[in-house]
Amino acid sequence: MRALLLDKGLRIVDDHPVPEPAPGEALIRVRVAGICNTDLELVKGYMAFRGVPGHEFVGVVARAPGAEDWEGRRVVGEINAACTTCPTCLAGRPTHCPHRTTLGIAGRDGAFAERLTLPARNLHPVPDSIPDEIAVFTEPLAAACEILEQVHVRPTDCVVVLGDGKLGLLCAQVLALTGCDLTVIGRHEDKLDILARRGIPTALDDGDDSTGSADIVIEATGHPDGFAAARRLVRPRGTLVLKSTYHGSFDADLTMAVVDEITLIGSRCGPFAPALRLLERGSVAVIQLIQARYPLSQAPAAFERAARPGTLKVLIDVEP
Amino acid sequence: MRALLLDKGLRIVDDHPVPEPAPGEALIRVRVAGICNTDLELVKGYMAFRGVPGHEFVGVVARAPGAEDWEGRRVVGEINAACTTCPTCLAGRPTHCPHRTTLGIAGRDGAFAERLTLPARNLHPVPDSIPDEIAVFTEPLAAACEILEQVHVRPTDCVVVLGDGKLGLLCAQVLALTGCDLTVIGRHEDKLDILARRGIPTALDDGDDSTGSADIVIEATGHPDGFAAARRLVRPRGTLVLKSTYHGSFDADLTMAVVDEITLIGSRCGPFAPALRLLERGSVAVIQLIQARYPLSQAPAAFERAARPGTLKVLIDVEP
Numbered sequence: 001m002r003a004l005l006l007d008k009g010l011r012i013v014d015d016h017p018v019p020e021p022a023p024g025e026a027l028i029r030v031r032v033a034g035i036c037n038t039d040l041e042l043v044k045g046y047m048a049f050r051g052v053p054g055h056e057f058v059g060v061v062a063r064a065p066g067a068e069d070w071e072g073r074r075v076v077g078e079i080n081a082a083c084t085t086c087p088t089c090l091a092g093r094p095t096h097c098p099h100r101t102t103l104g105i106a107g108r109d110g111a112f113a114e115r116l117t118l119p120a121r122n123l124h125p126v127p128d129s130i131p132d133e134i135a136v137f138t139e140p141l142a143a144a145c146e147i148l149e150q151v152h153v154r155p156t157d158c159v160v161v162l163g164d165g166k167l168g169l170l171c172a173q174v175l176a177l178t179g180c181d182l183t184v185i186g187r188h189e190d191k192l193d194i195l196a197r198r199g200i201p202t203a204l205d206d207g208d209d210s211t212g213s214a215d216i217v218i219e220a221t222g223h224p225d226g227f228a229a230a231r232r233l234v235r236p237r238g239t240l241v242l243k244s245t246y247h248g249s250f251d252a253d254l255t256m257a258v259v260d261e262i263t264l265i266g267s268r269c270g271p272f273a274p275a276l277r278l279l280e281r282g283s284v285a286v287i288q289l290i291q292a293r294y295p296l297s298q299a300p301a302a303f304e305r306a307a308r309p310g311t312l313k314v315l316i317d318v319e320p
Numbered sequence: 321m322r323a324l325l326l327d328k329g330l331r332i333v334d335d336h337p338v339p340e341p342a343p344g345e346a347l348i349r350v351r352v353a354g355i356c357n358t359d360l361e362l363v364k365g366y367m368a369f370r371g372v373p374g375h376e377f378v379g380v381v382a383r384a385p386g387a388e389d390w391e392g393r394r395v396v397g398e399i400n401a402a403c404t405t406c407p408t409c410l411a412g413r414p415t416h417c418p419h420r421t422t423l424g425i426a427g428r429d430g431a432f433a434e435r436l437t438l439p440a441r442n443l444h445p446v447p448d449s450i451p452d453e454i455a456v457f458t459e460p461l462a463a464a465c466e467i468l469e470q471v472h473v474r475p476t477d478c479v480v481v482l483g484d485g486k487l488g489l490l491c492a493q494v495l496a497l498t499g500c501d502l503t504v505i506g507r508h509e510d511k512l513d514i515l516a517r518r519g520i521p522t523a524l525d526d527g528d529d530s531t532g533s534a535d536i537v538i539e540a541t542g543h544p545d546g547f548a549a550a551r552r553l554v555r556p557r558g559t560l561v562l563k564s565t566y567h568g569s570f571d572a573d574l575t576m577a578v579v580d581e582i583t584l585i586g587s588r589c590g591p592f593a594p595a596l597r598l599l600e601r602g603s604v605a606v607i608q609l610i611q612a613r614y615p616l617s618q619a620p621a622a623f624e625r626a627a628r629p630g631t632l633k634v635l636i637d638v639e640p
Contacts, residue, residue, distance in 0.1 A: 087533070088556065096556030096580060150581070213407070227574065236408065236416030242578045252572045254547065258562045258586035260416060261470070266578035 003052045003113030004299040004316075006042060012297055016052065019109060019117045026064035026120045028075065030318040032132045033057040033111040035306040036140060037166065037222050038245060039104070043303065046245070047106055054104040054111030054316075055079040058126060058135040067120035076138040078122040078272055079103040095269050112299055112316055124272045127280050133293075136315060137170070137286040138275045144170040145278075146270030147241055148178070153216060155179040160212065162230045163220035164191040164202075166289060166313050167243055171218050173284045176200050180216075185233075188310050194288045205229075219244055227252050236260040241267050289313045295320065323372045323433030324619040324636075326362060332617060336372065339429060339437045346384035346440045348395065350638040352452045353377040353431040355626040356460060357486065357542050358565060359424070363623065366565070367426055374424040374431030374636075375399040378446060378455040387440035396458040398442040398592055399423040415589050432619055432636055444592045447600050453613075456635060457490070457606040458595045464490040465598075466590030467561055468498070473536060475499035480532065482550045483540035484511040484522075486609060486633050487563055491538050493604045496520050500536075505553075508630050514608045525549075539564055547572050556580040561587050609633045615640065 003016035021027045034056035042049045057076065064070040081101045082094035089097050103118060104110015126135045144167065153159060157180045161172040164186025172184045172195055184202045186192050192202035212233035219230035220243040227242070231253070234240050240262055257264060278284050291312040294302035299316055306314040323336035341347045354376035362369045377396065384390040401421045402414035409417050423438060424430015446455045464487065473479060477500045481492040484506025492504045492515055504522045506512050512522035532553035539550035540563040547562070551573070554560050560582055577584060598604050611632040614622035619636055626634040 093556055146581075150583075237413055242574060245575050245578050252574050254562060254572050254584070254586070255565050257584070258565050258588055261586045261588055263470075263586075264574075264577070264584035266574070266581045266583075268578055268581055 001114040002296055003109070004054070004296065005051070006053050007050050010043060010300045010303055012299060016113060018115050021063060021065060021117045023066060024119055024121070025117045026067060026070050026075075026123060027062045028057075028059040028077065028116050028118065029062045030057050030059040030111050030114060030116055031074075032136045033316045033318055034136045034140070035302060035314045035316065040303070040307050041245065042105065049105060052104060052109035052111075052113045052116075054113070055102070056136055056139040057111035057116070057318075058132045058138070059111075059116070061123070062115065064120050070120055070123060073123075074126045074135075075123040076126055076135055076272060076276070077103070077118040077124070078269070079105070079139065080269060081108060081119050081122060112296065112318070114296070114318060124276060127276070130276070130279050133290060133315060134279055134286055137289070137313075138272055138279065140167060141170050141174070141278060141284060141286070142270035142272050142275040143167065143243070143268065144174040144270065145274050146267050147171060147218060147243070148174065149270060150265055150267055151216060151239055151241060153178045153180055157181065157215040158213065159183075159216045159218070160185060160214040160233050161218045161220060162205075162226055162233065163218075163222060163244075164188050164195075165220065165222055167222070168218075168220035169194060169289055169312075170284065170286075171220050171243060172200055173198070174278070175218070177278075177283060191310075191312065194285065198285060214238060216241065231257065231262070234262055237262070239263045239265060241265050243267050290315060293317055321434040322616055323429070324374070324616065325371070326373050327370050330363060330620045330623055332619060336433060338435050341383060341385060341437045343386060344439055344441070345437045346387060346390050346395075346443060347382045348377075348379040348397070348436050348438065349382045350377050350379040350431050350434060350436060351394075352456045353636045353638055354456045354460070355622060355634045355636065360623070360627050361565065362425065369425060372424060372429035372431075372433045372436075374433070375422070376456055376459040377431035377436070377638075378452045378458075379431075379436070381443070382435065384440050390440055390443060393443075394446045394455075395443040396446055396455055396592060396596070397423070397438040397444070398589070399425070399438075399459065400589060401428060401439050401442060432616065432638070434616070434638060444596060447596070450596070450599050453610060453635060454599055454606055457609070457633075458592055458599065459589075460487055461490050461494070461598060461604060461606070462590035462592045462595040463487065463563070463588065464494040464590065465594050466587050467491060467538060467563075468494065469590060470585055470587055471536060471559055471561060473498045473500055477501065477535040478533065479503075479536045479538070480505060480534040480553050481538045481540060482546055482553065483538075483542060483564075484508050484515075485540065485542055487542070488538075488540035489514060489609055489632075490604065490606075491540050491563060492520055493518070494598070495538070497598075497603060511630075511632065514605065518605060534558060536561065551577065551582070554582055557582070559583045559585060561585045563587050610635060613637055
């Protein structure tokens with residue numbers, strides 16, 4: 001099958017073996033896949049991943065041995081394939097299973113290919129009312145919902161989202177639904193306008209490094225230097241949610257986080273069911289986030305485009 | 321008056337001016353003061369403090385204009401002198417008041433002197449049953465209690481305290497009172513024995529860097545390299561409490577904290593009232609933590625002793 005392969009670089013191959021679903025797994029025909037910032041980091045060396053990247057997708061179940069009910073259904077899929085039997089899984093934290101594989105990130109080929117496999121239990125049927133180009137946002141929107149799983153955001157809280165990239169715009173829209181006093185700080189007037197048109201207050205980041213007084217700050221810049229800026233915006237005893245993952249570590253002055261008794265919360269993959277509900281209800285705008293679409297055969301060019309500063313979501317149409 | 325002065329170094333001066341209590345403040349005759357790791361960091365340049373260090377003390381109120389009830393009482397004192405009127409103070413976070421001075425740390429001369437001043441509202445009377453050399457532990461014990469103010473430690477939680485220094489031994493004893501499944505990891509058999517004799521499980525840090533599965537880890541090593549070790553010990557979605565403050569920032573790999581969705585909580589000064597209750601009830605052993613006592617005239621030697629690796633609490637007898 002055709003696939004985008006990451007080894008020494010990115011290249012299209014036409015003879016990648018079709019993956020064979022293990023018992024309990026489904027073979028999925030990918031329709032549309034999205035390029036995430038994590039994919040760009042994988043190319044730089046994050047997770048030392050080699051294989052087919054891609055973890056944001058919508059597709060149709062081609063074959064599901066032992067779970068035939070799924071066959072023919074249009075689905076999205078949670079990306080962590082857990083063992084289900086270890087203490088971490090049994091404690092209700094399967095997305096942190098130490099034996100897990102992660103679609104297109106660790107130990108499992110991903111969605112920039114004509115077929116992928118996932119455990120059937122990871123799948124969620126997509127309501128007919130949600131078109132592919134919206135359904136493909138389920139995974140990143142779930143990651144935005146994860147913030148509300150982890151932090152009690154009160155309607156009276158003063159909240160700042162730092163970063164107007166793909167994930168920042170989704171986080172901002174999800175947080176706005178709480179009724180909180182939200183401001184989104186970014187560097188791109190056109191992106192902030194997407195939020196402003198939805199009544200969400202925004203501010204251009206002018207490099208002002210005055211301190212802030214936010215109860216909760218979401219660091220979603222995707223850059224290591226976002227941490228210090230986010231840190232300055234949060235009040236003493238406030239909460240700083242870290243959504244960015246990078247290749248490599250970075251300098252963080254945790255001494256001042258101790259002095260100010262900040263709570264830092266790392267936040268990653270989130271729950272699919274509420275993300276699908278929000279998409280079905282039209283509560284979150286995602287179409288406006290699509291910047292370009294490429295066929296799978298031009299996936300390397302799609303990555304180049306996605307890597308340009310200021311680019312929002314680039315989709316890959318895997319099925320013509 | 322006699323005082324230990326930190327400017328280009330530490331030296332005893334005999335003609336330091338006696339501080340004048342501002343309205344609402346008390347002038348306190350210091351009896352005993354303790355050397356904290358923060359004091360050692362101040363000498364290295366932390367907070368760029370110049371003046372009289374020292375923030376752990378017990379003393380007697382000499383004069384309290386407008387609050388004469390306090391005069392003659394033996395007291396301990398909370399170290400942050402807040403403005404009481406700014407939004408941070410009015411939000412119930414006076415220890416984070418941006419206008420605060422902090423005894424012997426920022427903007428206010430401290431306890432390694434014959435006299436100090438503090439707002440009368442910062443004072444707590446010391447019950448007669450608590451001798452000076454125990455009462456002087458109120459401030460660091462309050463800092464240990466702060467962990468329980470910030471984190472809900474369940475009796476079923478698996479908790480690790482990393483570090484067997486002064487603060488680590490106090491944190492461990494406070495956490496043990498919750499009934500949690502506690503292990504203290506340190507590098508000094510003699511210090512760990514203080515806990516082992518009280519039935520608290522301990523382990524010598526043998527440099528093993530296997531990953532752990534603790535629900536909560538307290539980083540109390542006082543060294544920047546303690547962070548990575550603490551990070552390895554905490555389970556995904558677990559909580560890491562940071563008690564150490566250092567001069568300068570340090571490398572922390574927050575990317576892995578995001579991937580594992582760790583909650584990091586900076587923790588500093590704590591509540592005095594519960595600390596005094598624990599001391600009065602004898603729930604926490606502190607006498608065993610005293611390693612040496614020096615008169616104020618030999619305070620520089622006391623600092624040298626306190627800075628030696630492996631030294632527990634060094635007290636300074638300010639009043640002969």
